[in-house]
Amino acid sequence: MLPESFRAWFARRGWQAHAHQLAMLRAAKAGRSALLIAPTGGGKTLAGFLPSLVELADGGYDGLHTLYVSPLKALAVDIHRNLEVPVAEMVLPIRIETRTGDTPQSKRLRQRSKPPQMLLTTPESLALLLSYSDAPEIFAGLKCVVLDELHAMAGTKRGDLLALGLARLSRLAPGCRRVGLSATVAHRDPLLAYLSAEGRADAGDADLVSGGEAAKPEVKILLPRGRMPWSGHMAVFALPEVYEAVKAAKTAIVFVNTRAQAEIVFQELWRLNDDNLPIGLHHGSLAVEQRRKVEAAMARGALRAVVATSSLDLGIDWAAVDLVVQVGAPKGVSRLLQRIGRANHRLDTPSRALLVPANRFEVLECKAALDGIRAMELDGDPPRPGGLDVLAQHIVGTACAGPFQADALYAEVRRAAPYAGLDRQTFDDVLEFCATGGYALRSYDRYRRLIGDSKGGWRLSHPSHLRRYRMNVGTIVEAVTLKVRLNRGPVLGEVEEYFVMGLEPGDTFLFAGRLLRFDGLRETIVQASPATGDAPKIPAYAGG
Template sequence: MTGPAIPPEIQTWFAGRGWRVRRHQAEMLAADDDGHHALLVADTGAGKTLAGFLPTLAAFTPSRLGDAPLPEGLHTLYVSPLKALAHDVQRNLLTPITEMGLPITVETRSGDTPSDRKARQRARPPHVLLTTPESLSLLLSYPESAQLFATVQRVVIDEVHAFATSKRGDLLALALTRLQALAPDLRRAALSATLADPEAFRGWLAPWGDLDSTVLVEGEAGAPAEVEILLPDDGQRVPWGGHAAAWALPQLYEAIRRNRTTLVFTNTRFLAEYIFQLLWDANEDKLPIGIHHGSLSKEARRKVEGAMARGELRALVCTASLDLGVDWGDIDMVVQMGAPKGSSRLLQRIGRANHRLDQPSRAMLVPGNRFEFLEAMAALDAVNEGQRDGEDFRPGGLDVLAQHVMAIACAGPFGEAALLAEVRSSMAYSWVDEAGWSRVLNFVATGGYSLRAYDRFQRIVRLKDGTWRLTHPQQAARHRLNAGIIVDSEMLEVRFRNGRSLGKVEENFGAGLKPGDTFRFAGMDLEVEGVRDLELIVRGAKKAGQIPSYNGARLPLTTHLSARVQAMLADRAGWARFPDDVREWLEVQDWRSRLPAPGELLVESFPHGGRAYTVYYTFEGWNANQSLGMLVTRRMEDAGLGPMGFVANDYALGVWGLRPVKDPAALLSPDILSHEFVEWVQNSYLLRRAFREVAVISGLVERQQPGARKSGRQVTFSTDLIYDVLRKHEPDHLLIEAAWADARARMTDVGRLGALLDRTAAELVHVELDRVTPLAVPLMVMIGREFVPTGSADDELLLEAESLAAAAMRPA
């Protein structure tokens, strides 16, 4: 890369701050100057965002401009996965612009942006627009989009690992193809700290078939992180069960007191509320402690983000809503409550501390139970060895493609062949052939064969000259009201009587409340006054017990960490670094039964409480184990074994029944996926839920209408009716296919499940015992509590764990 030198204005600004332009920052500028797309992989704190924007800043410097006029119109698009990240970048980007005196205007655009500002941005855009994939797709749906984006020189995609492999990544990939068609000289840049396979992401970023146009830039190495795993003190033991890690609250509070600012990560919104409440109850010093998660109102989130930026909080309890790139340099410790589930996720969260390349980030991992201790050790080892993990790319979703086609039609008539060529220029949709393309167009035009008689499904029409256009201008307004990729459970707005919003709880939770009921939300105790439309009216309460639970996606244990945990179990010499109680747990298990070796499926059978139990140590994650439990119990029923229930965690599946399992291999034959699995998915809520999501994303079913929003029950009722019609009359419908793809891949981890079943015949080891084993105790204590919100039954769980552990650990 041999682009022009770094402008002196930028060199002077760096020097004035005591910084130097790092190699990877200079290489990103050179790549842009040479007309290349670029993927930057650099450690957190390496100045990735500034590296991504350096070519934009350089384009506006007097030394580069010379006598040329100032660039007009939209110059750079910055796309991020989170609204919070976009606002944080705006704050940090304005500093160099102001201090260098550059004539660059910067604005954000997301779902929170007022409608009048959105309209003004389309007519008079800033030079730099910070946005999300969904807002970018909506911008492309306006007739003026061709003029708006014709001036764009660059697109910067931050934290690309967070969405490139998901449907949001599909939507962004399609938006990039349209942008490239509107601005052929557009350069793409993507940034990340945590890519397991940079070459795969380089292929995603590049126009399909033109990999050489995209360079990989690797950042300078940073200081190694300082990470510790918190263990119980005062002679206490690592807990047998639970994953709230509530046992650590006294030590966590002391860490918060010792540090200037602490960021406390949890894996779910429920746990964020729960841990925050425990901290608040222990807060004898009245320290300013905040909470942040995606279900809080925009005002609440902005207030907390501003307080953190100003250094006014001593601690902030949060979820993945703050995983990515938020640059608060004064955070001096990050705490991960519970297992991290992946080395990349852990690295990302650790990087929120100090956020400087030359200073080590400090972090503390707090395992909830003994398996989570092993997982924390495995994740820590992976981070120290520089090993990353992440999701694999898969073919782009048909429902997303249908939404994109509708967005393009809203912008104006399009040619069938030309748009197909655009779509196929992305890696995600390079597989689409003409027959598949015709199916997509036919679906958008009529809803499919079984629905074409209904006018409301007819959205576009083909003209005699081969172009397509909207059937009516109102279709554009309907599309913009309903477009989007994130299909959460339907929510109820939580408001005080004066109209102040606190955020949202899921409809299923809110519908079960009546006036006088109390609950904890947004760090407050609330009493229900009433339900009005889709709003939950509340007032302050003196004390409340329950915390809203959410049906969000469960963070999966990555295959990489799973393999590491199994290797640790086999490495007996390595047990010396474990605390005594964990080492004893494994030693007694090894003596009483055996430990699951890498490449082996251990199955234990034993009686307990008058029932016959079988535990399968799969290490394939909760989703796969949950699905396996449903399938195995069906086969047990057919075999007359009287199954009574099952429970799953990331590491194992436990099934119990009236009669013992003598031949587990027969229950796990690979044909279970082609027989019981297909029948189970077709007749379970899984496929219906998947269909609901793809029907909403594709635009077949609308959540929002002018002046009104459908409730979750109304949307489900509509999608269930359509699903039943299509299954009966058009089982090969485009959306049935899309729903199957979702149900198989995302909801059941069928890939991991299939690989497990394929290995079973050669790897299965069955051990029959006379009582519960130490390794089974963390799973056994979950029985009867798998649907109880974690944390609310901790005391009772610990008592039962001690009873089970005594039986498992005592000599024969």
């Protein structure tokens, strides 16, 4: 099943291919799509990419062969780093690149004219690529789409956008197979539907592959030695015990639930850090350079701990991590299992985690989460039908790529799992809304995005709609943000505008793990400098 060069590589590393990895090879050889459900540390990512690596090993393939879609930019970067290892060690003629909102414009342009054999991206960047007129040329030779952490996207608006993109890819590259990867799945059939070219779990064109079970995680609740408050959610009172746990571990990830909490927890751990342990901070509002620096340091094993939000929830593979600390209630069994899986990223070694309730009521939540883990009762509702707002966005994106026929687009949309039950009248109503703005907005020219003809064809009414679509693509709702610059030096990241409006020159605030003084606002840049003192303000974010 495995070529000799791959068998030799496995042997040099002291590995033996898992049964589910070989099953994924067989499915790919038969041209079948497949959903792999395997525990953390079971070689799930390698199983998803192994058929593509084998197919590309002989060289000579020009153009995009495999598209990987991740819910997190950090995960795409981590997968890129991990894939470079077998490619380099086996000297495979494969070019692998990432494409996210952090990718420079020059690189994005080059990827369209000369795409790599493997491109790692996000749902939003995929939607952007599909909106270009040269999308048929970019994706014409596509053979495989790998959807990582599929359970995290199914049933969300991002998942709806992804499903519509997959339906479009099936038209541009009819022979393309789909691979879904997931470790925690409460509802399997909806995920199989995502992988079906017909958008239905019972279509019979997607296989289910199981990777067995992992060692049971070791999870404990960390209660403080002193008094626990009745309210509050920062858990600062418990951080001395958290610091002691970090000291006793090789490497720890301290998960929190919001970016404001990340700043406070990091600052307090740093204050307690008499041992000068290298501790990092990671959340989505930090500058990309700082996030990549922390990710690279963790991959090298150079940090003892990192305080993180959901920006590091999924799939990140750092072998040195042997402890996960969840500060605050975990807000769900499935989410907690995802986070716990970052520790001891191996199939035969139990993940080790501590739950740190922030108040007395959260003790009950933590106990309920422990009961759910022991019973392996995953929470979460089945995915709902696709959102019509996402469909409207997709229709405009389709028009950005070129004129389309309504009948053909309706048939295509019905092959996206969340829209398999969409009736024609509803589709036509959404199409009409895109064309006129609906009864409330039809008087405004800017909302008349499409023009139709007598034969059922549609096109953009003005090029300005193309620019507006590409500047606003996606379903992640974000408030207006302003960049924070340290003196005349680097940009540290972004805070939301409403927070800055409440600052006066001289006020102090915590950001990027630093205590900063607000010096003023210059155009759209927050000017800040290092500060000292107590009672700084903490930026809060609409998204948590």
